[in-house]
Amino acid sequence: MIDLHYAATGNNLKVVIMLEEVGVPYRLVKYDMFAGTHLTPEFRRINPNAKLPAIVDHAPADGGAALPVFESGAILMYLAEKTGRFLPADPRGRTVAQQWLIWQMAGLGPMHGQAHHFVRYAPEGQDYGIERYTREARRQLNVLEYRLEEADYLAGDYGIADMAAYPWTTGTHLIGIDLADFPRIGDWGERIAARPAVARAKAAILDENRASYTQTRAKLTPEQWSNMFGDRMHATATTRPGS
Ligand SMILES: N[C@@H](CCC(=O)N[C@@H](CS)C(=O)NCC(=O)O)C(=O)O
Structure with missing residues (x-):
């Protein structure tokens, strides 16, 4: 348990x-x-x-x-x-999965987290913080979009890197980013959302x-x-x- x-x-x-x-x-x-x-x-x-x-x-x-x-x-x-x-056993596949997991933890998540903070929580008048972090949040989504143009899932097969990244793509409207600008992320997110688990x-x-x-x-x-x-x-x- x-x-x-x-x-x-x-x-x-x-x-x-x-x-x-x-x-x-x-x-x-x-x-x-x-x-x-x-x-x-x-x-x-x-x-x-x-x-x-x-x-x-x-x-x-x-x-x-x-x-x-x-x-x-x-x-x-x-x-x-x-x-x-949900994590490849072979060293090459495992490394690919780990790098995308750590990219989520160190890049996608923190940049989006800061964007949410400045857009939604911080006192008014935080233009620099909003610009800096929503721009970076969008850049990280581009990284994900381009990866999903070459692979169905971040490490090839569905796994822990996808589980880590997916929740950070479902609330982008809250920071003024329209996911329609990222069609591969949209398709990938629908495939993940369709999983019973x-x-x-x-x-x-x-x-x-x-x-x-x-x-x-x-x-x-x-x-x-x-x-x-x-x-x-x-x-x-x-x-x-x-x-
Ligand atoms: N890098 C950490 C981030 C954890 C984190 O910041 N969690 C938020 C909720 S998503 C939290 O506990 N916030 C409460 C607080 O900051 O006091 C992880 O991925 O586990």
């Missing part, structure tokens, strides 16, 4: 898609990021960075103690290695909290701001985990 600590966002959806694809039993432990329910000493023992998702594997392959894993890309790698699925994953976690995370122009109370971007969130990283 695996515990998935999650909120109803794309980074979390990646992991649920994988759990559903491989059929490993899992238990959902839900957090409300606006309420800051993840900013606790207990959760920091699972993820010292206090971000979602994180998992705890109660039956790791070595038979040892329960194993916590954080960072969605690391979790996808862990589950692929645990189950022997992906539909089950969405049904499992994209719950009532989802709407609060997908507002075009988010209106946060001072307490919610503190939990997401402000003092309370930062305080979790300026005290030692466990204290």
